[in-house]
Amino acid sequence: EPEVTQTPSHQVTQMGQEVILRCVPISNHLYFYWYRQILGQKVEFLVSFYNNEISEKSEIFDDQFSVERPDGSNFTLKIRSTKLEDSAMYFCASSEAAGVGYGYTFGSGTRLTVV
Amino acid sequence: GDSVTQMEGPVTLSEEAFLTINCTYTATGYPSLFWYVQYPGEGLQLLLKATKADDKGSNKGFEATYRKETTSFHLEKGSVQVSDSAVYFCALTLRGKLIFGQGTELSVKP
Numbered sequence: 001e002p003e004v005t006q007t008p009s010h011q012v013t014q015m016g017q018e019v020i021l022r023c024v025p026i027s028n029h030l031y032f033y034w035y036r037q038i039l040g041q042k043v044e045f046l047v048s049f050y051n052n053e054i055s056e057k058s059e060i061f062d063d064q065f066s067v068e069r070p071d072g073s074n075f076t077l078k079i080r081s082t083k084l085e086d087s088a089m090y091f092c093a094s095s096e097a098a099g100v101g102y103g104y105t106f107g108s109g110t111r112l113t114v115v
Numbered sequence: 116g117d118s119v120t121q122m123e124g125p126v127t128l129s130e131e132a133f134l135t136i137n138c139t140y141t142a143t144g145y146p147s148l149f150w151y152v153q154y155p156g157e158g159l160q161l162l163l164k165a166t167k168a169d170d171k172g173s174n175k176g177f178e179a180t181y182r183k184e185t186t187s188f189h190l191e192k193g194s195v196q197v198s199d200s201a202v203y204f205c206a207l208t209l210r211g212k213l214i215f216g217q218g219t220e221l222s223v224k225p
Contacts, residue, residue: 033213035213041217042204042215042216042217042218043204043215045213048211055211056210091159102147102208103161104208104213106151106158106161107158109158
């Protein structure tokens with residue numbers, strides 16, 4: 001079964017450093033997403049991406065965040081200057097389309113710890 | 116705005132007990148509804164889904180019925196196993212993004 005692959009599985013970084021979280025979505029999927037889950041809390045939407053541009057972003061997705069699809073396969077989330085409160089599990093997801101009824105496949109996540 | 120509310124956890128059951136996890140939603144339109152499961156240390160896995168009113172999603176003995184009149188999508192299983200211990204998330208999608216409930220932790224004791 002096709003999978004969404006995320007790397008690394010764990011990342012520890014110093015506060016103020018830049019991190020890049022990587023995702024390889026399912027190859028025929030067109031919509032890509034990042035979600036975040038702070039430990040013990042709900043899963044929160046960050047951003048959706050389609051046709052090489054952001055289609056929607058949440059209030060959490062401020063200027064320190066950016067996304068990119070640098071080639072035909074990778075989808076990255078960059079956090080420019082990490083803060084302690086950015087510590088969370090970050091999930092990438094992809095879907096074939098954005099309408100109701102289409103499923104989303106999630107990666108297994110990257111656990112980011114900011115120290 | 117669109118939102119999902121789940122019953123508070125943790126829920127602790129004995130093996131073979133009946134499970135219900137309540138989920139209600141608020142949406143301006145007719146969303147698709149999902150249950151995702153997160154096993155300890157793992158990512159989110161789709162458990163089941165329903166795309167229109169009165170649809171019943173089912174998988175691995177779990178069931179949920181899309182009830183438009185009560186805006187609910189309660190998760191049920193007739194006989195839980197220790198291996199069902201996980202966090203369960205109810206979610207909806209209407210315009211692309213998924214909106215999740217807060218999650219309900221289920222612990223099943225032998």
